[in-house]
Amino acid sequence: MLIETLCGREAAQTLALMRAHSPLVHCMTNDVVQGFTANVLLALGASAAMVIDDDEAAQFSTMAGALLINVGTLTHARERAMRAAIGSAVSAGTPWVLDPVAVGALTLRTAFAHDALALRPAAVRGNASEILALAGASSGGRGVDSTDSALAALPAAQALARRYGAVVAVTGEVDYLTDGERVLSVEGGHPVMTRVVGTGCALSAVAAACCALPGDRLTHVGAACAIMARAGEQAARQSRGPGSFVPAFLDALWSLNGEALA
Ligand SMILES: Nc1ncnc2c1ncn2[C@@H]1O[C@H](COP(=O)(O)OP(=O)(O)O)[C@@H](O)[C@H]1O
Numbered sequence: 284m285l286i287e288t289l290c291g292r293e294a295a296q297t298l299a300l301m302r303a304h305s306p307l308v309h310c311m312t313n314d315v316v317q318g319f320t321a322n323v324l325l326a327l328g329a330s331a332a333m334v335i336d337d338d339e340a341a342q343f344s345t346m347a348g349a350l351l352i353n354v355g356t357l358t359h360a361r362e363r364a365m366r367a368a369i370g371s372a373v374s375a376g377t378p379w380v381l382d383p384v385a386v387g388a389l390t391l392r393t394a395f396a397h398d399a400l401a402l403r404p405a406a407v408r409g410n411a412s413e414i415l416a417l418a419g420a421s422s423g424g425r426g427v428d429s430t431d432s433a434l435a436a437l438p439a440a441q442a443l444a445r446r447y448g449a450v451v452a453v454t455g456e457v458d459y460l461t462d463g464e465r466v467l468s469v470e471g472g473h474p475v476m477t478r479v480v481g482t483g484c485a486l487s488a489v490a491a492a493c494c495a496l497p498g499d500r501l502t503h504v505g506a507a508c509a510i511m512a513r514a515g516e517q518a519a520r521q522s523r524g525p526g527s528f529v530p531a532f533l534d535a536l537w538s539l540n541g542e543a544l545a
């Protein structure tokens with residue numbers, strides 16, 4: 284299997300498009316990461332709005348550039364609102380992205396994520412255990428954390444991508460992305476990113492923003508991974524641990540340039 288490395292110049296082009304287009308992302312995400320997710324999108328030049336009522340969510344997903352569905356703190360009521368939002372996003376042609384947080388052993392989110400796949404997300408982004416569970420190849424990780432390597436989940440990502448026509452990103456020490464045919468890898472980042480809550484969720488929001496941009500979706504979602512990885516490295520150098528990492532990370536996203544990505 285040929286695994287291509289995402290070219291830094293392409294990631295820089297995606298970042299420039301992000302700042303030029305400033306996509307508005309309708310985030311239906313979990314309670315833990317709302318503020319961090321909005322701040323990550325804002326630091327990159329995109330915008331976020333967290334609209335969660337059933338009726339408003341169905342309205343808003345037609346107006347936004349992209350919709351993020353993250354099942355991290357799913358409830359029956361939220362599931363109804365998410366179904367409504369995805370339904371109108373699909374009718375309006377708004378791309379939507381699925382983050383299958385902790386899918387596997389838990390029944391409500393696992394059944395919902397499987398149903399939602401049939402509604403053809405533009406992209407799916409999860410850690411290795413989540414992607415394996417979504418593909419029916421394992422029963423999930425340890426809560427929201429992965430117990431598998433991203434490379435081990437690549438065949439599952441490819442199967443999902445082919446079956447549902449989505450770009451699938453499986454993240455970890457190395458991130459792998461596939462549209463079912465091509466495979467890209469993105470290296471970098473820093474282990475402290477697993478010690479701060481919400482880096483994966485925020486990456487899924489950035490992937491959603493990227494799906495709103497014109498151009499090749501696989502490259503754009505790969506660029507989302509590269510942008511987060513480069514900012515993570517920079518922030519890790521400038522911070523002393525998880526507490527100081529978060530502000531340093533937002534600053535690094537804000538000041539990230541094409542040179543750093545290349
Ligand atoms: N060991 C690691 N080294 C470097 N970067 C990592 C590592 N593990 C995860 N990352 C990065 O952290 C971010 C979140 O990924 P991940 O931890 O897989 O998602 P989640 O938070 O959903 O479990 C991604 O940008 C990923 O590349």
Ligand SMILES: Cc1ncsc1CCOP(=O)(O)O
Nearest residue numbers: 313315355427481482483484
């Ligand atoms: C801790 C936690 N619990 C439910 S959702 C959530 C956040 C998970 O964030 P991430 O997947 O980015 O680590």
Ligand SMILES: [Mg+2]
Nearest residue numbers: 384410483484
């Ligand atoms: Mg996650």
